[in-house]
Amino acid sequence: MIVTALHRHPVKSLLGETLTRARIDARGLDGDRRHALFDLTGRRIASAKEPRTWRRLLTLRAASTGGGVRITAPDGAVLDDAGLSALLGRPVRLIAERPPGAVLRRSVPEQVLAAGVGAEVDYTVQEFGSAAEPGSFFDFAPLHLVTTASLAGAPAARYRPNLVIGHDGRPYEENTWVGREISVGPTLRLRVIAPTPRCAVPTLAHGPLPADPEALRRIARENRVVPLPGMAPLPCVGAYAEVVVPGEVGTGDAVTLR
Numbered sequence: 001m002i003v004t005a006l007h008r009h010p011v012k013s014l015l016g017e018t019l020t021r022a023r024i025d026a027r028g029l030d031g032d033r034r035h036a037l038f039d040l041t042g043r044r045i046a047s048a049k050e051p052r053t054w055r056r057l058l059t060l061r062a063a064s065t066g067g068g069v070r071i072t073a074p075d076g077a078v079l080d081d082a083g084l085s086a087l088l089g090r091p092v093r094l095i096a097e098r099p100p101g102a103v104l105r106r107s108v109p110e111q112v113l114a115a116g117v118g119a120e121v122d123y124t125v126q127e128f129g130s131a132a133e134p135g136s137f138f139d140f141a142p143l144h145l146v147t148t149a150s151l152a153g154a155p156a157a158r159y160r161p162n163l164v165i166g167h168d169g170r171p172y173e174e175n176t177w178v179g180r181e182i183s184v185g186p187t188l189r190l191r192v193i194a195p196t197p198r199c200a201v202p203t204l205a206h207g208p209l210p211a212d213p214e215a216l217r218r219i220a221r222e223n224r225v226v227p228l229p230g231m232a233p234l235p236c237v238g239a240y241a242e243v244v245v246p247g248e249v250g251t252g253d254a255v256t257l258r
Contacts, residue, residue, distance in 0.1 A: 001167045002252055003184060006018065007156065008064065008162070010031055013201075014060045015061040015207050025246035026246065029143065037095070043099075044105065045104040049126075051204055055205070056088055058201075058205060058206050105123040105124070108121055131193060143243065144160070146165070146238030147167035149168060150172050163184070165255050178239065179193075181244060184249050188247030194240045198219050202215035
């Protein structure tokens with residue numbers, strides 16, 4: 001197996017960057033999910049997991065700029081807080097630290113599929129990063145990986161991984177990696193901790209990629225598993241990992257199960 005792509009998303013739920021090399025440590029891939037947009041009205045983190053309100057986040061692109069970020073609109077215009085608020089129709093602020101008690105809403109994916117992205121559906125309230133270092137906006141863990149076999153030809157951008165691993169084995173073998181360590185390149189070592197549950201985000205339009213409900217329906221048909229003890233079976237693709245030994249990785253680096 002080898003690393004076929006590296007992805008960084010400097011701002012949560014915005015389009016990100018494709019890299020050829022990156023440093024990865026206990027906080028994840030350098031610069032990944034270090035910022036988010038904060039909804040000043042609802043007092044919560046803006047997330048495309050709530051597509052009725054925030055699906056337009058996936059029309060915006062974020063790029064790292066030496067410690068900060070630059071956010072651009074589909075026409076290439078650079079947006080500040082005022083421009084973002086005008087485009088999104090809600091007052092928002094770019095933040096690099098989570099306000100106390102900040103949460104996000106996760107719309108029930110099956111209801112989104114049934115009723116459409118513009119429908120008002122039930123949601124759960126989600127806290128951040130229980131398996132990640134403070135100072136980031138990860139949903140759960142600092143690193144997300146997926147194999148090309150599990151993608152089955154779907155664009156990786158829909159599932160927002162950090163590492164895409166070229167693998168010609170069976171789809172969803174990441175399920176069997178939980179609890180094992182992975183070596184990536186000369187120094188990086190990861191421990192896989194859970195399959196990655198999928199929300200409605202893969203079904204949404206991502207920049208030039210059109211909406212595709214099959215991006216979730218396929219997973220729901222083929223790989224509904226229990227991601228963590230005590231949870232119900234959920235559609236999963238890819239896996240969450242934590243960093244055991246940090247290192248620098250690049251596309252083409254070898255990936256080995258330990």
